[in-house]
Amino acid sequence: MINACEQLIRKEILLSKRTTIKTGGPANYFAQVSNPEELQEILVWARTKKLDIFRLGNGSNIVVSDAGLPGVTILYKAKKPQYSMDTNIITVHSGTSWPSIARKTAKEGYRGLEMGYGIPGLIGGSICMNAGIPDGNISDCLISVKVANTRTGNIFKMAKNEMDFGFRHSLFLEDPELIILEAVFKLYRDQNRSVVTDMEDRMKQRLKKQPYSEPSAGCMFRRTDQILPGKLIEESGCKGLRIGGAEVSIKHSNFIINLGNATSNDVWLLLQEVRKRVHDKYGVELTNEVQFIGEFT
Numbered sequence: 606m607i608n609a610c611e612q613l614i615r616k617e618i619l620l621s622k623r624t625t626i627k628t629g630g631p632a633n634y635f636a637q638v639s640n641p642e643e644l645q646e647i648l649v650w651a652r653t654k655k656l657d658i659f660r661l662g663n664g665s666n667i668v669v670s671d672a673g674l675p676g677v678t679i680l681y682k683a684k685k686p687q688y689s690m691d692t693n694i695i696t697v698h699s700g701t702s703w704p705s706i707a708r709k710t711a712k713e714g715y716r717g718l719e720m721g722y723g724i725p726g727l728i729g730g731s732i733c734m735n736a737g738i739p740d741g742n743i744s745d746c747l748i749s750v751k752v753a754n755t756r757t758g759n760i761f762k763m764a765k766n767e768m769d770f771g772f773r774h775s776l777f778l779e780d781p782e783l784i785i786l787e788a789v790f791k792l793y794r795d796q797n798r799s800v801v802t803d804m805e806d807r808m809k810q811r812l813k814k815q816p817y818s819e820p821s822a823g824c825m826f827r828r829t830d831q832i833l834p835g836k837l838i839e840e841s842g843c844k845g846l847r848i849g850g851a852e853v854s855i856k857h858s859n860f861i862i863n864l865g866n867a868t869s870n871d872v873w874l875l876l877q878e879v880r881k882r883v884h885d886k887y888g889v890e891l892t893n894e895v896q897f898i899g900e901f902t
């Protein structure tokens with residue numbers, strides 16, 4: 606008889622179908638779970654088999670190796686947007702899409718999470734990345750999270766000040782043993798401006814400036830107050846540069862897009878080439894924003 610845990614586990618699931626750049630090989634084992642009980646079953650099973658664990662969100666900030674991933678890839682995802690609201694405090698299942706929560710809260714006149722409307726991540730992956738826009742990051746309105754430790758199985762709460770947030774950085778990037786299950790945010794009502802209008806205006810800007818409908822993993826390199834990667838990449842003559850099926854976007858030079866037949870290795874090689882050309886011209890070392898997962902040589 607197949608037990609409940611085994612029903613959740615699948616073999617050789619192509620991660621190119623689970624990443625927004627649409628490249629990457631298979632996950633050796635893949636489990637999509639939607640609640641702490643199912644997660645615990647997978648964790649116990651993975652521990653007995655001594656498998657490494659990779660936490661997958663919506664795959665919008667990662668490039669997975671063409672060789673795929675060993676161990677088990679766990680996607681903690683809500684079956685539908687899952688949240689509860691008590692006046693301005695919202696508790697959200699980490700596997701809920703950020704844009705869906707952005708839309709819902711903005712429509713009710715709340716500000717705080719509306720910036721995520723154009724950021725195609727789940728809440729958990731977005732907290733891990735401390736994703737955001739120049740006006741703010743997801744951590745700004747975060748109060749606490751509930752997490753599971755994949756090694757011990759313990760589930761506990763963490764307050765924002767324990768999460769080491771920085772620009773596109775959090776403790777969860779450093780500690781891959783922690784899976785975020787739930788997050789609590791404090792929003793505020795904006796009496797002066799329409800949150801929905803702001804949100805839609807930002808989206809219009811995004812559609813104008815970014816290759817939003819092409820497969821990509823968002824910005825490849827981090828911007829800082831001093832370094833604007835898009836400008837340096839463009840001035841280094843990399844706009845439109847191609848390796849295999851990967852191209853430096855003509856619309857926004859900090860994006861690499863998949864023209865349809867790119868491999869993750871094409872993306873990796875193109876990123877190295879861009880980095881080298883920028884370094885040769887400006888002596889600036891660009892830092893990756895996108896994460897390369899698995900083996901790249």
Ligand SMILES: Cc1cc2nc3c(=O)[nH]c(=O)nc-3n(C[C@H](O)[C@H](O)[C@H](O)COP(=O)(O)OP(=O)(O)OC[C@H]3O[C@@H](n4cnc5c(N)ncnc54)[C@H](O)[C@@H]3O)c2cc1C
Pocket residue numbers: 625659660661662663664665666667681699723724725726727728729730731732733734735736737738777778783784785786815816817821822823824896
């Ligand atoms: C068109 C486009 C536009 C984008 N625009 C922006 C932007 O404006 N600003 C911005 O910041 N980013 C942007 N991104 C990048 C990306 O959408 C964000 O980083 C997003 O928040 C990542 O969330 P995800 O669920 O896709 O995470 P994934 O890419 O799946 O994973 C990212 C990291 O989070 C970890 N992770 C996933 N789930 C969990 C969990 N439950 N608990 C703990 N760790 C977890 C993963 O292991 C990985 O380390 C853009 C991407 C695209 C494709």
